[in-house]
Amino acid sequence: MERIVYLNGEYLAESAAKISVFDRGFLFADAVYEVTAVLDGKLIDHEGHLARLERSSKELGIKMPVTGDELMDIQRQLIEKNGLVEGGIYLQLTRGDEGDRDFSYSDEIAPTLVLFTQSRSLIESPKTQTGIKVISFDDIRWRRRDIKTTSLLPACMAKHAAHAAGAEDVWLIEDGFVTEGGSSNAYIVTDDNVLVTRPLSNDILHGITRASLMALAKEMNLTIEERLFTIDEAYQAKEAFISSATTFVWPVVAIDDKPIGSGKPGELALKLRDIYIKTARELAV
Structure with a gap:
């Protein structure tokens, strides 16, 4: 069974999840990320990770495309869809894609949001x-x-x-x-x-x-x-x-x-x- 990932509002099989070659996260590492641990199917230190994500995106002027509550729901759905008990959720928020490669960027660009799960042993390391x-x-x-x-x-x-x-x-x-x-x-x-x-x-x-x-x-x-x-x-x-x-x-x-x-x-x-x-x-x- 393929892992289910989240990409810009959709839950997709990982092989079907694609982003543009012109996405600034790919071209310039113009992106922020978070990794949240999961134990017993629950999120660890969620509020702290959310606060840091919001701060990082604000510092770079990248728009948050979802609210904190919506992000919580996305992560819980990924945990459920992938049967994740222990491991982590990786989140990446890029400035987005303006259709070509250019150092400058528009303040109106739509961001790209990706999340996926990683199953691993954290306790018994x-x-x-x-x-x-x-x-x-x-x-x-x-x-x-x-x-x-x-x-x-x-x-x-x-x-x-x-x-x-x-x-x-x-x-x-x-x-x-x-x-x-x-x-x-x-x-x-x-x-x-x-x-x-x-x-x-x-x-x-x-x-x-x-x-x-x-x-x-x-x-x-x-x-x-x-x-x-x-x-x-x-x-x-x-x-x-x-x-x-x-x-x-x-x-x-x-x-x-x-x-x-x-x-x-x-x-x-x-x-x-x-x-x-x-x-x-x-x-x-």
Whole structure:
């Protein structure tokens, strides 16, 4: 059975879903996107993803073609039509198609909206037990990383380099400081159990899972420092981990082949993951 996708108001078999070669998302990566996790057939952190999508589209001047309620219904229908129990929903909103390739664009162009499901195991990920290895890599992305655009070639190249080096991901470095992972936010835990992560700015994506983790950490009375940290400080950390919509929390056990702490998944990372999943399930819609 073919996967059913959503394209501009229609639910179609994936082989029948087509967009124009002149769509600006294809030609210029003139598009934004979101990935929302699904557990037990329900959406995780939906409101946060919707708010970020609306912000990203507003920053680029791309019109939202549906309301929040309509988007909720679209996602629920996709979950039902595809029998999705665990995995994610990918959403992409492009500026649209004006019939030819041109750097300039009209403010009246009709946007293109695509959504599709991806079935995968999120809870029983082996990365939770083993942790992941990352390498440091120069951050060559543009300076509006707070907008979740589809301009992901630098991240793709960085992740390819990581895999070639026998690692699972990268930690991107700018001016000597860690910005974030290839598709995740980055954290370290110091010897005195202080949770450190880079503060929100245009330099990093404002992670929805990150926001939830920060709220949970405060409820746990953890000491949190939102500040810059160097890769050398990360080498010396007691723990390190990443967060994203579909990894939730994955421990980092080595950076540039240097073991972090004991070289095994950290206690705080695993605790935060368990609490996040429990809370997210309770609040899922």
